[in-house]
Amino acid sequence: MKRTLSLLFILLLPIGLFAQSFTMEQVAKFSFPSELTSSQTGEKIAWVMNEQGKRNIYLAEAPDFQPKKLTPFIKDDGQEISSLQFSPDGNWLVFVRGGDHGGGNASSTVNAENLLELPKVEIWKMNLSTRLLLPVIEADYPQFGFPARLIFLKGGQIWETDLNSTEKPKQLFEVKGSVNGMQFSPDGKQLAFTVNRGSHSIMGIYQDTNTPIRWIEPSFHRDANPQWSPDGRSIAFIRTLGGKGAAFPLLEPRHNPWEIWVADAASGKGKKLWKAPETLRGSYPNPFFAFATNDKIVYQSYEDGWQHLYSLSVSDQKSTLLTPGDFMVEQIKLSADGQSLIFSANTGETPEDLDRRHIGSVDLASNKLTWETSGTGIEAYPVWIGNSGKMAFFSATPQRSHLIAIKDGTTSKLLQEDIIPADFPQNSLVTPKQVSFKAPDGTTVYGQLFEKEGGASKKPGVIFAHGGPQRQMLLGWSYMDYYSNTYAINQYLAELGFVVLSVNYRLGIGYGYEFHRPANGYYQGAVEYQDIKAGGEYLANLAQVDGEKIGIYGGSYGGFLTALALARDSDLFKVGVDIHGVHDLDGRYDLPETYEVAPDYEKAKKVAWDSSPISDLATWTSPVLFIHSDDDRNVNVSQTADLIRRFEELKKPYESILIPGDTHHWMKWENMVRVDQATADFLKKHLMN
Secondary structure: OHHHHHHHHHHHOOHHHHHOOOOHHHHOOOOEEEEEEEOOOOOEEEEEEEEOOEEEEEEEEOOOOOOEEOOOOOOOOOOOEEEEEEOOOOOEEEEEEOOOOOOOOOOOOOOOOOOOOOOOOEEEEEEOOOOOEEEEEEOEEEEEOOOOEEEEEEOOEEEEEEOOOOOOOEEOOOOOOEEEEEEEOOOOOOEEEEEEOOOOEEEEEEOOOOOOOEEEOOOOOEEEEEEEOOOOOEEEEEEEOOOOOOOOOOOOOOOOOEEEEEEEOOOOOEEEEEEOOOOOOOOOOOOOEEEEEOOEEEEEEOOOOOOEEEEEEOOOOOEEEOOOOOOOEEEEEEOOOOOEEEEEEOOOOOHHHHHOOEEEEEEOOOOEEEEOOOOOOEEEEEEEEOOOOEEEEEEEOOOOOOEEEEEEOOEEEEOOHHHOOOOOOHHHOOOOEEEEEEOOOOOEEEEEEEOOOOOOOOEEEEEEEOOOOOOOOOOOOOOOHHHHHHHHHHHHHHHHOOEEEEEEOOOOOOOOHHHHOOOOOHHHOOOOHHHHHHHHHHHHOOOOEEEEEEEEEEEOHHHHHHHHHHHHOOOOOOEEEEEOOOOOOHHHOOOOOOOOOOOOHHHHHHHHHHOOHHHHHHHOOOOEEEEEEOOOOOOOOHHHHHHHHHHHHOOOOOEEEEEOOOOOOOOOHHHHHHHHHHHHHHHHHHHOO
């Protein structure tokens, strides 16, 4: 009798609960490296590994590349590590501890533990011979000169210190404006920098305490990204428009012009080498830019519809495409000798590689393009190791989260497999499937479908909308920590018995310029929302999905789209979790102080209002959980506070979680797990229980 009752109890359990084999906390124990960097001398690399919020630096050297932990940080304290770099002689490592460099106000302290004394944002140094680790100063954005001269920004000015000296850091010089870019000459004797002067930005060269600043081809434009030639005689830079232009129509897409210039470092005289095509595709993309050899500049451009690499000859001003094909190139590094490039790209041997990342390289002498990795994994953020062709990069699969891999010729080695927690459920994770569907206007939209085999004949479905929006979700663990986290959530939801569709909607990267930069996006019409709705309808029409049980969740821009979905289409999206979303676009166009206004100013303001979730609150009937931290530097917490006030004024029900002290990126792992679990529990409560 007892056995019969037990069997009956099991049969009555919700199918998702019956099938669950791992917890949210377990799948959230994914490993995540960052800041992978290599030394200019010798064969050694360093990186940061985040292990459940404990962020530490590891070092690996040839020949065995055995990882060694260098730092003693043992708490989940919300303190990130950024700007990790070797000194030119390879004897020092420096890094910044603190802040949140994924958002605005990056150098401001993060107090995710709500301590009585605020943590610091500090530059740290480590002597690799003695392994002595010491803080240098409260500051940010360090950069090395030779051999151990360190400059950094403090209060918009350049400061310096010598890591071999016991003298206190000092300000290098005073300059009007705020410095926003700098690079030492190859011999370390001169420093090129750019300074923002409000209406324009100019580039100067600092030489020594007795020599005035030498300005390089100053103009009323904005100069950025100074790059020295290897012989130190020339400087290349990017020039864009300065000042304030006419009040052109706000809703009309316009070309954003940019040029590549080169100047003589001694005289300061410069000339324009290249001007971008005057097309939308030719607009300024904030590109990779480097002086590879004395006669060759490498830059990134969207001019042919894809984010590709080009080389530009200084002598004859000829530009050559280096990476032809229908794919995008990102995470680019130039070798120490300037002879080759390495990068990640979404291409490969199968159509599914459009939603993956693999490593490619280009030999700049021959322009030969070589694909270094292939298969069903995700490889990203590559760096060269020495000058013998060795490389290191992030490596993941659909089941295993990112670790560092070393490739030497045809041989690859994965580092730190031993740090994967014993209870991390990689053997239970599903492999997402690439799917595509059409938006109402005919645009092809891609997504990844997460589904565990078996279970109920009709399962509830969930749409995941990523943030950014300039992001692409992949057929494996993301190379961004925020989206490794959402990948873990999607895996957990699939484990519970949901069918999850992660939608790569317009405004995202990976599918060409027109997809990335569509007309009428965001506050100019939210054209991308139709991709989310089409994804919901696609999911609802799958044979194994209960079309009456479709939910949605997303963070940041994904929170904006989640709110739009719930406000506009509550009959399709029955429930949602809106995590630090944008809700009110009414302020995107401030009231002009001048007589001259754009001819479509009033129309643009109305379009912005109509693109906002708050404009459709009357039709929002679906249950919602709002989540936001109150030190968010990407989406102000007021966006959620204001929406909640409107809900209360309209007497609409809602649930909410406010997390004091943390930021947009859940710097404290414990907070991340709490948000993940609350998201899954809310969807489960309304779609399964």
